[in-house]
Amino acid sequence: GDSVTQMEGPVTLSEEAFLTINCTYTATGYPSLFWYVQYPGEGLQLLLKATKADDKGSNKGFEATYRKETTSFHLEKGSVQVSDSAVYFCALRGWSNAGGTSYGKLTFGQGTILTVHP
Amino acid sequence: DTGVSQDPRHKITKRGQNVTFRCDPISEHNRLYWYRQTLGQGPEFLTYFQNEAQLEKSRLLSDRFSAERPKGSFSTLEIQRTEQGDSAMYLCASSPPLAGDYNEQFFGPGTRLTVL
Numbered sequence: 209g210d211s212v213t214q215m216e217g218p219v220t221l222s223e224e225a226f227l228t229i230n231c232t233y234t235a236t237g238y239p240s241l242f243w244y245v246q247y248p249g250e251g252l253q254l255l256l257k258a259t260k261a262d263d264k265g266s267n268k269g270f271e272a273t274y275r276k277e278t279t280s281f282h283l284e285k286g287s288v289q290v291s292d293s294a295v296y297f298c299a300l301r302g303w304s305n306a307g308g309t310s311y312g313k314l315t316f317g318q319g320t321i322l323t324v325h326p
Numbered sequence: 327d328t329g330v331s332q333d334p335r336h337k338i339t340k341r342g343q344n345v346t347f348r349c350d351p352i353s354e355h356n357r358l359y360w361y362r363q364t365l366g367q368g369p370e371f372l373t374y375f376q377n378e379a380q381l382e383k384s385r386l387l388s389d390r391f392s393a394e395r396p397k398g399s400f401s402t403l404e405i406q407r408t409e410q411g412d413s414a415m416y417l418c419a420s421s422p423p424l425a426g427d428y429n430e431q432f433f434g435p436g437t438r439l440t441v442l
Contacts, residue, residue, distance in 0.1 A: 252417070257430075
């Protein structure tokens, strides 16, 4: 079945440092890929997405490129801020049954805790 | 747009008791999902509704779990004879009717269940 693997965490960085959180996936068909973020005390929010190979998703300075050849969707940011401290989840949406109908369920990685210090 | 709401936000119960959670999706969102998130893990899919029809259930949804969406609006998730292993955050998400290849899922704040 579909699965998502994220790099082991937690990740601790100083403000303005470069961020990479690795994500690889296993899926059949043509999955779409997502990064969700969960700020302390809040619900999951979509950060960015990519729906086909070589697409780059971007939002709030974060970027991730859908690499089908390496089955990866690594999250990057050039200069993190204290306000980026949160838990980041990589997720995929694949095809859910043999009929090819996608009901849109998401398969998540285990999450990576990011802490940014001033 | 008030977002997805869930009630209660926290529930503490004793093993063997039944509990029921409610999810109110964003209005006009016909797609509704339930997920379960245990500590240190990502959310895991439980079940999916399109309008009032339950179209997909995960094998995680044992026979002690039942979900309904009787009028295609709010949904309930009931756990019978709770076990300590049911302790988790239960998340609800909704999305609008499918447009093209993608529609975003909007998540509620979750219901945290603790089984003593």
